[in-house]
Amino acid sequence: MTDDAAPDLRASDADRERVADILRDALAEGRLDMEEFGERLDATYKARTYGELAPITRDLPTAQGAAVPAVSLSKDPERDGNWTGRIIGGDDEGTSTWAVAVMSGFQRRGHWTAPRRFNCFAFWGGGEIDLREANFADREIVINAVAVMGGIDVVVPPGVEVVVRGVGVMGGFDHREEGVPGEPGAPRVIVTGFAFWGGVGVQRKLPRAEKQRLREERRREKLERKEQRRRELGASLPGLHDHLDLHGSREERGTRRRDDR
Structure with missing residues (x-):
C-alpha cells in the first residue's frame, strides 16, 4: 500500500470518533468557537475517507503540543461496551x-x-x-x-x-x-x-457522539427511503406512459369517427 493510496481508504466509525474527540478537546480549550466546532464535527461525521478526515484537525495541537496525526491507519479494536477502560x-x-x-x-x-x-x-x-x-x-x-x-x-x-x-x-x-x-x-x-x-x-442522556451517530443513521435511512420511492416511481412510469398512449389513441379514433359523420 502506498502513501498516495492512503487518503482514498475508507474511514471507520472509530476513526471518526478519534477526530471528534480532538475537536471536543479543542472546544474545551478555547481553540475553536461553537460555530467552528459545529462545522468541523458535521464534516467529521460526513467524511468517508482518510483524505476527507485529515484536514479537519490539521491545525490543532495535542495536549502535549505536538502536531495531531491526520488519522491513524492502524485499526484499533472496537469498544465492546464494557466499562473497564x-x-x-x-x-x-x-x-x-x-x-x-x-x-x-x-x-x-x-x-x-x-x-x-x-x-x-x-x-x-x-x-x-x-x-x-x-x-x-x-x-x-x-x-x-x-x-x-x-x-x-x-x-x-x-x-x-x-x-x-x-x-x-x-x-x-x-x-x-x-x-x-x-x-x-x-x-x-x-x-x-x-x-x-x-x-x-x-x-x-446518550453521549453526544452516540446522538450524532443516531442522527446520521436516521438521515441515511431517510435518504434511502427517498431513493427507494424514486426508484419505484421510475419503475411505474413506463406503464403509465403506455396507459396514456392507449387512452390518447382511443380519443383520436372517436374524433375521426365524429369527423366522418
Missing part, C-alpha cells in the same frame, strides 16, 4: 473534586475524571455535572450536592446505576432515574446532599 481506580483522585457557584454557574463536562467524592455548592446559581464522557476514579462515586435557592443537574449515560439520597426542604432531589439496573461492570453514582428552595436533578 473508564474506571481508572488506583490513587487517581479525579480531575476536579469540588465546585462552587454563588450567583453564577459551574460546569464539569467532556473528558474529565470524576473523583470518588465530588462536593458542589450552588447559591442563587446553577451547576452541571456531566458524566457522559467522563472516566471514574472508582466503581462507586459520590456526588454531594448542596443547592440553596439554586439548582444542580447531574447527567449520567445509559448503563450507570443511580442512587439518590439527598434531602430537600422546600426543594427536592430528582428520583426518576433510581431503580434502573446498571450494566455489568458499570459504575454506581450516589447523589446525596441538601436542597433548600432549590433542586438537584438527575438526567440520563
Whole structure:
C-alpha cells in the first residue's frame, strides 16, 4: 500500500470518533468557537475517507503540543461496551473534586475524571455535572450536592446505576432515574446532599457522539427511503406512459369517427 493510496481508504466509525474527540478537546480549550466546532464535527461525521478526515484537525495541537496525526491507519479494536477502560481506580483522585457557584454557574463536562467524592455548592446559581464522557476514579462515586435557592443537574449515560439520597426542604432531589439496573461492570453514582428552595436533578442522556451517530443513521435511512420511492416511481412510469398512449389513441379514433359523420 502506498502513501498516495492512503487518503482514498475508507474511514471507520472509530476513526471518526478519534477526530471528534480532538475537536471536543479543542472546544474545551478555547481553540475553536461553537460555530467552528459545529462545522468541523458535521464534516467529521460526513467524511468517508482518510483524505476527507485529515484536514479537519490539521491545525490543532495535542495536549502535549505536538502536531495531531491526520488519522491513524492502524485499526484499533472496537469498544465492546464494557466499562473497564473508564474506571481508572488506583490513587487517581479525579480531575476536579469540588465546585462552587454563588450567583453564577459551574460546569464539569467532556473528558474529565470524576473523583470518588465530588462536593458542589450552588447559591442563587446553577451547576452541571456531566458524566457522559467522563472516566471514574472508582466503581462507586459520590456526588454531594448542596443547592440553596439554586439548582444542580447531574447527567449520567445509559448503563450507570443511580442512587439518590439527598434531602430537600422546600426543594427536592430528582428520583426518576433510581431503580434502573446498571450494566455489568458499570459504575454506581450516589447523589446525596441538601436542597433548600432549590433542586438537584438527575438526567440520563446518550453521549453526544452516540446522538450524532443516531442522527446520521436516521438521515441515511431517510435518504434511502427517498431513493427507494424514486426508484419505484421510475419503475411505474413506463406503464403509465403506455396507459396514456392507449387512452390518447382511443380519443383520436372517436374524433375521426365524429369527423366522418
